[in-house]
Amino acid sequence: xxxxxxxxxxxxxxxxxxxxxxxxxxxxxxxxxxxxxxxxxxxxxxxxxxxxxxxxxxxxxxxxxxxxxxxxxxxxxxxxxxxxxxxxxxxxxxxxxxxxxxxxxxxxxxxx
Amino acid sequence: xxxxxxxxxxxxxxxxxxxxxxxxxxxxxxxxxxxxxxxxxxxxxxxxxxxxxxxxxxxxxxxxxxxxxxxxxxxxxxxxxxxxxxxxxxxxxxxxxxxxxxxxxxxxxxx
Numbered sequence: 001x002x003x004x005x006x007x008x009x010x011x012x013x014x015x016x017x018x019x020x021x022x023x024x025x026x027x028x029x030x031x032x033x034x035x036x037x038x039x040x041x042x043x044x045x046x047x048x049x050x051x052x053x054x055x056x057x058x059x060x061x062x063x064x065x066x067x068x069x070x071x072x073x074x075x076x077x078x079x080x081x082x083x084x085x086x087x088x089x090x091x092x093x094x095x096x097x098x099x100x101x102x103x104x105x106x107x108x109x110x111x112x
Numbered sequence: 113x114x115x116x117x118x119x120x121x122x123x124x125x126x127x128x129x130x131x132x133x134x135x136x137x138x139x140x141x142x143x144x145x146x147x148x149x150x151x152x153x154x155x156x157x158x159x160x161x162x163x164x165x166x167x168x169x170x171x172x173x174x175x176x177x178x179x180x181x182x183x184x185x186x187x188x189x190x191x192x193x194x195x196x197x198x199x200x201x202x203x204x205x206x207x208x209x210x211x212x213x214x215x216x217x218x219x220x221x222x223x
Contacts, residue, residue: 002155033210043156043201043213056210090155100146101211103155 004093004104012110018079021107025093032074038087081111114139116204118214125192126222133217135202136184142204145185150199192221
């Protein structure tokens with residue numbers, strides 16, 4: 001157990017819908033990262049937040065957005081869902097912006 | 113941006129043999145190189161990492177080597193055991209701190 005928690009564990013929804021994935025970092029970690037893992041794309045970095053502010057952005061679609069709240073938990077919002085958005089979404093956290101990252105258990109999103 | 117290539121994509125070894133996985137990166141500014149192990153349906157777990165000021169790091173049966181000049185780094189697992197079977201990912205990060213992952217190596221340790 002890395003200490004990073006994610007909810008929900010599984011999510012099944014339909015195309016066009018919107019979902020919110022939640023992540024709580026390890027106690028004391030200020031940085032949160034979101035990754036997408038699909039079968040054909042491997043692990044792709046989406047976005048990083050550090051102490052409430054966006055720090056780095058990867059190949060995140062405009063339909064996706066994220067935020068980090070004052071209590072340091074983070075949410076990833078996915079809207080206008082498409083079949084291709086089906087994937088495992090991982091959150092990771094680290095103490096500082098440039099440090100070891102520890103992954104949560106992931107949320108498996110299935111878009112039907 | 114950074115590009116990380118990982119080889120081989122699959123690797124089968126007999127129990128007790130050694131396994132080596134190699135990665136190359138493109139951005140000379142990258143200075144942090146972690147390795148993750150991921151079992152089926154589970155989270156990636158950090159198993160070892162190395163920073164650019166070090167050429168080699170070892171932790172029991174696992175070692176990582178880094179050649180900054182050639183921009184490649186490798187994972188070495190000695191005395192492999194069935195529980196080492198998993199997918200292994202290398203990654204690289206620079207000043208932006210975001211990790212760029214390799215495509216993964218599926219390691220199978222056979223009895």
